[in-house]
Amino acid sequence: MSKHAGVRRLILLRHGQTEWNATDRMQGQYDTELSELGRRQAKVAARELGGSDAIALLSSDLRRAYDTAAALAECSGLDIVPDPRLRETLLGEWQGLTHVEVDARWPGARQRWRLDVNFTPPGGESKAEVGARALPVVRELFAARADWPGRTIILVAHGGLIAALTAALLELPPANWPVLGGLANTSWVQLSSHGPSIEQPGWRLDVWNAAAKVAPDVL
Numbered sequence: 001m002s003k004h005a006g007v008r009r010l011i012l013l014r015h016g017q018t019e020w021n022a023t024d025r026m027q028g029q030y031d032t033e034l035s036e037l038g039r040r041q042a043k044v045a046a047r048e049l050g051g052s053d054a055i056a057l058l059s060s061d062l063r064r065a066y067d068t069a070a071a072l073a074e075c076s077g078l079d080i081v082p083d084p085r086l087r088e089t090l091l092g093e094w095q096g097l098t099h100v101e102v103d104a105r106w107p108g109a110r111q112r113w114r115l116d117v118n119f120t121p122p123g124g125e126s127k128a129e130v131g132a133r134a135l136p137v138v139r140e141l142f143a144a145r146a147d148w149p150g151r152t153i154i155l156v157a158h159g160g161l162i163a164a165l166t167a168a169l170l171e172l173p174p175a176n177w178p179v180l181g182g183l184a185n186t187s188w189v190q191l192s193s194h195g196p197s198i199e200q201p202g203w204r205l206d207v208w209n210a211a212a213k214v215a216p217d218v219l
Helices: 036-049 063-076 099-105 109-115 127-144 159-169 174-179
Strands: 008-014 054-059 080-082 152-157 188-193 203-210
Touching (some): 008 159, 099 109, 127 152
Parallel strands (some): 008 152
Antiparallel strands (some): 008 188
16 A cells, blocks of 8 residues: 555646736735636646546635646636635735836835735735635545545636645734745645544645746745
8 A cells, every 4th residue: 555545635737827917916805717828827727737547626716726726627627616715815906006006096005915814905805814815625625525535626716825725724823924925826835644533634735836936926
C-alpha cells in the first residue's frame, strides 16, 4: 500500500486573468469575465491538473472561476459543483475601483487590509470572515467523501479566498496570515491532510503559487 493511501489532497486553483486583473481594478464579488488570455491560461492549467486523480471539482459561482473550472472539467471528465461560499472577498465600496483610486480615497487603508485579517473594507468583509465562510466547504467534503483518502479534490476560486482558506485550514495565528502572498492567475495551492479525523485533520501546505510567474497582480 502506498504511504500516501490515507492522505487527502486538496488543490486550490485561482481563476484565469480578467481585464480587471490586467488594469489593477478591484473585482471582489463583481461578476467579471475571463479575458482571451485568461481563457488560454485556463486551458493550460487544465492540461496540467486534468490528469490528476481528482474525484471532485468545486468552483465559485462567479463566472471567472466557473469558466476556469469548465476547462478543467473538459479535461478531467468531472462535473462542476458551484458553491457561492467560494466567492472572492466582498470588497464593498472598493469594488470597481483601481488600486490608485482606492489609495486616493482611503489613504493607507489598502495596506492595513493586507496586514490586518480583521480589517473590513467599507461595506465589505474581512479576511477572517472570508476564511470562516469557506472553511465549512472543506469540512463538509471531509465528512461526506469517504473516497477522498489517497485522492484529490480541486476547488477553483479567487486569490483572496484561497489565501484566507489556506490560512484557516492551517490554523495560522491571525498575525501570520500575511505570510501567504498573492497568487498569479491560474496558479494553484496544494494542501494535504494527514490527520486521523475531521477534528484533527493535520493539514500541511505542500505547494504555494505553483506553475506561476511573478505578475503585477501578485506584487
